[in-house]
Amino acid sequence: MPITLPIVKFHPDKGTLWVDIAYPETLLFCRYLLQLRDADTNEFIEGYDNIRGDNENSADDTYALPTPAYVNDGCVLMIFHTIMDQNGDGGSYRISVTIRQGGTVLWKSPDTKYDISGELEMKQTILKLEVEGD
Amino acid sequence: MRITIRVVASALLLLGTAATLPAQDIEDRVEAGRIDLAVPDNPAFNIIGGSSSEILRPSSLREVSVLLGDMLSSNPVIPKATAFEISPMLLASNPTLDTYAAQRWLYSTRVSFATSTENNGARQLSFGIRISLIDETDLRTNDQLLDAYRDLADLSNTAQSKCFDEIRNREDVNADNMPQLIDSCVRKKLEIQGILVDSIIRAERTRIRGTSWNSAILEIGAAGAARSSDSLVANLMSSAYSFWATWAQPVFGPHGQLLLGLRGASVRGADNTFGEDEAAAALRCYVGSNDFKGFLEFDFLARSGMTPMSTGALGIELNLSNGIWIDGSAGLEKAGSDATRITGGVNLRLATPEIE
Numbered sequence: 102m103p104i105t106l107p108i109v110k111f112h113p114d115k116g117t118l119w120v121d122i123a124y125p126e127t128l129l130f131c132r133y134l135l136q137l138r139d140a141d142t143n144e145f146i147e148g149y150d151n152i153r154g155d156n157e158n159s160a161d162d163t164y165a166l167p168t169p170a171y172v173n174d175g176c177v178l179m180i181f182h183t184i185m186d187q188n189g190d191g192g193s194y195r196i197s198v199t200i201r202q203g204g205t206v207l208w209k210s211p212d213t214k215y216d217i218s219g220e221l222e223m224k225q226t227i228l229k230l231e232v233e234g235d
Numbered sequence: 236m237r238i239t240i241r242v243v244a245s246a247l248l249l250l251g252t253a254a255t256l257p258a259q260d261i262e263d264r265v266e267a268g269r270i271d272l273a274v275p276d277n278p279a280f281n282i283i284g285g286s287s288s289e290i291l292r293p294s295s296l297r298e299v300s301v302l303l304g305d306m307l308s309s310n311p312v313i314p315k316a317t318a319f320e321i322s323p324m325l326l327a328s329n330p331t332l333d334t335y336a337a338q339r340w341l342y343s344t345r346v347s348f349a350t351s352t353e354n355n356g357a358r359q360l361s362f363g364i365r366i367s368l369i370d371e372t373d374l375r376t377n378d379q380l381l382d383a384y385r386d387l388a389d390l391s392n393t394a395q396s397k398c399f400d401e402i403r404n405r406e407d408v409n410a411d412n413m414p415q416l417i418d419s420c421v422r423k424k425l426e427i428q429g430i431l432v433d434s435i436i437r438a439e440r441t442r443i444r445g446t447s448w449n450s451a452i453l454e455i456g457a458a459g460a461a462r463s464s465d466s467l468v469a470n471l472m473s474s475a476y477s478f479w480a481t482w483a484q485p486v487f488g489p490h491g492q493l494l495l496g497l498r499g500a501s502v503r504g505a506d507n508t509f510g511e512d513e514a515a516a517a518l519r520c521y522v523g524s525n526d527f528k529g530f531l532e533f534d535f536l537a538r539s540g541m542t543p544m545s546t547g548a549l550g551i552e553l554n555l556s557n558g559i560w561i562d563g564s565a566g567l568e569k570a571g572s573d574a575t576r577i578t579g580g581v582n583l584r585l586a587t588p589e590i591e
Contacts, residue, residue, distance in 0.1 A: 221436060
């Protein structure tokens with residue numbers, strides 16, 4: 102049985118879908134790759150095949166998904182994270198991913214604290230977006 | 236990491252503290268070798284004469300440094316000397332990496348407390364603070380290291396995306412084992428390309444440490460001590476003040492470092508007044524690599540009741556292994572109108588070992 106992805110329900114007419122990525126409470130280096138795939142063709146949505154960022158600079162890691170919102174129906178949002186230890190001391194980290202629409206939080210990643218084991222760790226946030234009522 | 240500074244600081248602690256040493260000891264020390272003027276690892280412990288052999292150092296800024304000295308000398312329970320050092324901002328908050336980078340000096344500020352009991356029952360209490368205003372050796376925010384990590388993380392993330400595609404429709408995959416499968420798949424993919432991520436990360440860290448030995452540093456520290464002739468707090472009187480400043484700047488590209496150290500101290504004397512003052516400065520220029528370098532230095536020391544003395548020396552410093560250094564120097568020493576004397580010596584220095 103293929104893997105079942107968590108589903109995020111959204112309203113087709115309540116405005117843009119926003120994705121916030123953050124790595125709170127960690128001094129480890131964390132970097133991500135955000136991608137969005139089309140529901141039917143499995144192809145990447147144009148402009149959403151290679152969005153990268155990290156926690157080194159203070160720029161907001163917030164992204165608007167394609168508009169109008171309903172075009173995201175069935176799309177798969179994938180965020181791949183890599184966490185790395187700069188000085189070999191180890192440390193803990195959290196990953197925070199939030200999906201918002203019209204001031205409402207539709208989905209938030211579990212607030213889990215991880216301890217890095219080794220030099221590098223990988224995590225994934227993979228969600229399916231569906232219009233409410235589908 | 237602060238390799239040079241740590242080495243010097245350890246040497247200072249090994250030698251003891253000038254603020255609590257009589258003049259003859261200072262003269263002996265100058266004669267024995269160079270005056271080291273880095274901000275000590277624990278200013279509060281330093282000012283009351285703690286030595287590095289009594290120190291248990293924290294492995295990271297977040298940890299509390301607890302120092303216990305002469306624990307079993309006279310009382311099996313109560314330590315004769317205790318000290319600790321903390322970074323209040325790191326303990327009180329959990330900064331993000333960008334916040335830490337923007338206000339590094341704040342998070343690197345460490346405060347220290349120490350107590351000691353003398354053989355005659357007198358007690359000493361001290362408080363110290365040190366601040367790293369500039370520390371370009373900090374790997375957490377080292378641009379070179381983060382650039383290399385960024386490239387590796389991009390490879391890892393791209394490989395994760397490909398691996399997810401490959402495994403998502405497999406019958407044996409569920410939400411629980413997917414992260415493990417992706418991790419294994421990514422490492423295999425990168426290994427095929429000759430990229431052993433863990434080894435590369437370690438090698439890159441070692442390389443950056445080796446090349447950043449001469450990075451810029453500006454650190455200041457201060458400490459104050461109070462002494463009571465007995466165990467009563469009411470009898471505490473201020474007994475000594477010290478300050479330290481260390482500035483280091485790369486010269487000759489990656490091959491040299493200019494290091495300036497300043498120290499001042501004022502100690503309450505036998506007449507119960509503050510009159511035993513001391514000022515010292517050292518300028519040192521290193522040329523070479525982290526493991527082997529030559530140096531040229533000039534020291535100056537002035538102390539109440541003592542003829543100011545200056546020293547110039549040439550020497551070499553060799554890293555024997557992780558945390559163990561040996562140096563040898565020869566030079567000239569001039570004190571007032573006395574004849575110039577030849578000085579020299581070999582010192583073994585212990586520093587906090589670096590994590591490989």
